[in-house]
Amino acid sequence: MSPPAGVSAQLRQLIYYHLDNGFTENALFLAGRLQAHEPRSPDAAHLLALCNLRLGRYKAAVECARAKGAHTQHLGCAYIFAHACLGLERHEAGAHALEKVRSLWAGRSHWNKHSETSRRHVPDAAACHCMLGKLYAAHGDTRRAIDCYVEALKLNSFMWDAFTGxxxxxxxxxxxxxxxxxxDMLASISHAATNGYASQPPPSQESQDARNPFVATPDIDPFNAPSRSAADVGLSLGGANLLSRLNGRNAPTNGASAQPAYPDAETPVGNGQSMHVEHGIMGDVGDTVLAEQPDRALAPGRKPRIPAFATAEEPPRMRPITSRVRTKTNPEGDQTDIPRPIYQNGHKRTVSGHALQQAQNPPAQPSDPTAAPPRRSVRLLNSITQIRPGSSRPAGSSSKDAESKERRELRKARAVAPKARSGTASTVGRVVSGNRKPHIEPAEPSKPESRPASAAAMAVAPPLRMAPPADTSRERxxxxxxxxxxxxxGSGYRHLSRYDANKALESFQAVPKAQRETPWVLxxxxxxxxxxxxYAEAGTMFRRIREMTPSSLEYMEVYSNTLWQLKDEVALAHLAHTLMDQDRLSPQAWCALxxxxxLDRQHDDAVKCFSRATQLDPKxxxxxxxxxxxxxxxxxxxxxxxxxxxxxxxDNRHYNGWYGLGNVYERLGKFEVAEKHYRAAxxxxxxxxxxxxxIGLVLNRMKKIEPALLQFDKAIKIDPRSVMARFRKSQVLLKLNAPEEALNELLYLKDAAPDDPNIHFLLGRCYKKLRNRASAIRHLTIAMNLDPKSHGVIKEVMESIDQEEDGGWSSEDDH
Incomplete structure (x- = not known):
């Protein structure tokens, strides 16, 4: 037994349902069924690859997407293939696959087209440029990566990954x-406002239950055409019974184009939602079972909002499609193949049940357009009682039987009528209400309906209500x-990426408090x-993050380094054990450990922990x-x-690695190599x-005194509070025989770090050069008391305090 039509569409709908609800394993299983049902379909291969990618199975995703992405030029498969190649570090192959299908995504923009009910299952140009940037950056091609990131940001300013990249x-x-x-953004929101997106608030659930949200515009009406030729089959599309005539199972033969009027518009689907179809790329991905019907492809694009052209009054609330009103000024000009009911004499009957009288049989009383129209049950009763004059009682009984049969068929047609129909344009906009109750309600005179009651009321179309101009101020x-x-x-992140911490803090302080008090910004x-x-301020920030999100692991390696600098053994041990309990496979936890x-001076154990972190994340x-x-x-x-x-x-921009190499080479006495690595950092x-x-210390060791002094001055300009920069500068100044300038730096250091023996020792040497014997002895004594281990060196200097030359002094001393 061959599978019935509609299996593919139903499987796709189920796959996306499970993907949206987080049941990726279920989606993968169903994607396998779809692949078996349509082995040659690139859309099926795309869904199978997408499910594997969501599960982190990069090799399986590459296998599923390779053939269709390369041979059939399928954008979805090519994008999944590139995404999986990024995870497998096959960067060149992924970039080549996206470049090969550039013609399919170049110029495509999905900005402002995603919502809860509308999706795009293939990427646009901004996403493809961003993915290419990631691939080129990982491959080491910085120039091309920057170009791709720039193009992505030009198309979509919200592409945050491109900015951070x-x-x-x-x-x-x-x-x-x-x-x-x-x-482009302004044009997008203006277009959305014109088509009813921006100016109307989203409908509530109650209003969606009350009526169908799809609204026809004056130039796109799937139900009526402004004029019809004799060859136009109209609503009678060749079906044998009334239901087939009303539902329109066969495609029209009037030569209408199968392309929708708005290719980017959303199309109603069977479940009452709107889902975009990527024509020519994704086929019928995202459609429901109704997509398998021949007339589905001819359904014009619809917008699920109220259009700008609406009537001034409440638009007529229509019955389902089997009972809609035909509005036209010339009934004879619109011929259909629907047979005339035998019980009407000289009247045409529309699909909605209205009896339009001919010109030779005018109504007995002029109808009042402002009067409340009668209920449908009353109109049906009136139509039954309209029996031609002179008919006998058996004829009346026959008409009654025909009327009952006709009413039953109408109920059946209304119950199973689909929500979308193919058709051509109309000059009158109308609301399609598909959620009306199927049973006939009792007539209630106090509750008038808005549908016209007669041909007189329908002869003139309701006046068009001019919608207010498209107001994009709110969206802007x-x-x-x-x-x-x-x-x-972004300004703060940019300054921080350039290690300009002061400007970064200024930018982050300008962020609104609600956004600033989030884990990422903190x-x-x-x-x-x-x-x-x-380090104290940094530790405060990270403690707040731990209080807000105890399970957060991001940037916890920086927090552990902060605690190491603060020598807080208790807090660091607690952090390490907490992170290990949360996730033993996270590199941040092993770094903290x-x-x-x-900090406990167990360096061998520390090396093992850091090695384990690099195994978990080689990057x-x-x-x-x-x-x-x-x-x-x-x-x-x-x-x-x-x-x-x-x-x-x-990470080629990890300056700590360059600094570490310089430190090692400096310890090995290779000062020129050390300077090279320090300058790279x-x-x-x-x-x-x-x-x-x-850098200044290395230059000083190479006897380059003036360049070394210049480096110390630059360091003080960057950080005036730097104790090390001022201390090393004062050492060089003493070597250059400039004790007055050195004394100014040392006096600042004495107030900044009064308990540092090295500063007092250097002050004693400085006062010795200035021949201030009392001050020199005082500071040398303080240094001896603060550092008893240096008693021998300090005593030697004190004994030679009256000598002119201080041969034992050199700027290389690390005191």
Whole structure:
């Protein structure tokens, strides 16, 4: 037994139902049934690949999408193939697949076309450009990645991944030029307002239950045409019975185009929802079982909102399609093949049950268009009693039987009538109400209906109600607010990606409080404080994140590093155990555990933890860097170099890896190589004073005193509170025999760090050069009390305090 028509559409509907409700395994099973039913269909292959991609089965998704995406030029399959290649790190193959079908997505835009009831199952140009940017960036082609990201943002300013991708690559980005309303956005919201999207509020569930939301526009009416020729079959489409005549099972032969008037408009489907069909790409994906009917392809595009052209009064509430009113000024000009009921004499009867009188039989009383029309039951009763004069009683009985039979057929037709019909344009807009009760209600004079009662009332079309001009101000205000929010957050992210922590904090402070008090923004603020070496403020931010979302794992490696810098062993141990309980397979949890072991001076255990983190995520550059720090603590410099290089391979802009390599080479005495790596780190992070201090120290070791002093001055300009920069600068100034300038720096340091023995020791040396013997002895004594281990060195300086030259002093001393 061959499967009936409609199986494919029903399977697609079930697949999307399970995908939308999170039952991906069910969707995958049904996608297998669809693939078996339609083995040659690219749409079936696309759905099967999509289900595998949602489940993280990248290899299976590649296998399902490869053939159809490459040979049949199917956009959906090509996009899924590229997405899976990104997960499998086959970046070049994924980019080639998308580039091959560029003609299918170039120029396509789905912005502002997604809603709860309308979907696009294939990507548009912005999504494809963003995916290409990700593929090229992972492949190392920075130039092409930047170009793709820029194109994606030009088409869709809300493509946040493209913006962050540009920032992460270090590209020059101006957020004020990205997050702004484009002409395409204005055109989109204006078009939506004109077609009833923007100006009307979304209908409530109660109103949707009361009437069908699909509304015809004056130039697109699937039920009536302005004029018909004699060859037009009208509503009689060749069916044998009344139901087939009313439902229109056969396609019309009037030569109407099968393409909808609005190719981007939404099409009503059988379940009362609107789902877009990608013509030429997705076939009938998203349609219901009704899509298998021949007349389904000819259904014009409809918008599920009230159009701009509406009548001034409440539009006539129509019966279901089997009982709709035919509105025309010349009844004789519209010929149909519906047979005339035998019980009417000289009257034409429309599908809705109206009896239109001929010109030779005018109505006895002029009908009042403003009067309340009679109920349908009254009109049916009147039509039954209209028996031609001179008829006998048996003839009346026969008419009664025919009337009863006709009424039964009308009820059946109304019960099973589909919600969408093919047709041509009409000059009168009308509301299709498909949710009326099927039974005949008793007549209620106090509750008038809005449907006309006679041909006199229907002879003149109701006056058109001019809708107010398309008001896009509300939609524009919404877009302006959203883009302004993204501009503030994006500006902060951009400054933070350039390690300008001060400007980043200013931008994040401008974010509204409700948006600022969210885990993601708080994490960015915490990272900014961490880059400023304000570890207490950073710890406060991350603690708030833990209170808000205890299950959050993102950026917890930064929190664990913050606690390590604060030497808070209890909090760090608690964080590590909590994260391990939450997810033992997360690299952040193993980093926290490694930091806790490192703070406890268990460096070997820390190395094992960081190694486990890199196994779980080979692109986790910070774990490689922390592993290198532990190797340095164990003086395993070869292993440390390997770890730092792995960090740079994972993320070329990870300045900590470059800094670590410079530190190792400095310890090995390779100062020129160390300077090279330090400068690479400084080029990435131009706002870190410590990197400049290390460059100055290396230059000083190479006897380049003036360039070293310049680096210390740059570090102080970046961070005036940097103790290390001022201390090293004062050392160089003393070596250059400039004790007065050195004294100014040291006095600032004495107030900033009064308990540091190195500062007091250097102050004693400075006063010695200035021949201030009392001050020199006082500060040298303070240094001896603060650091008893340096008693020998300090005593030697005190004994030589009256000598002219201080041969034992050099700027290389680390006191």
């Amino acid at each position: 540009l920032c992460d690559m270090g590209a020059v980005v101006r957020p004020q030029n990205v997050f702004k309303i484009t002409p 205000d919404v877009l302006t607010w959203l883009l302004d929010l993204l501009l503030k957050i 994490a960015q603020i915490g990272k900014a404080h961490y880059e400023r070496t304000h 490694g930091n806790a072991s490192s 986790f550059a910070y774990a490689f860097t922390l592993q290198g720090h532990e190797h340095v603590a164990n003086e395993e410099f070869d292993k440390a170099i390997a770890a730092y290089r792995n960090a740079i391979s994972a 400084a080029e990435i992070n131009q706002n870190n004073a410590m990197i400049l201090v290390r």
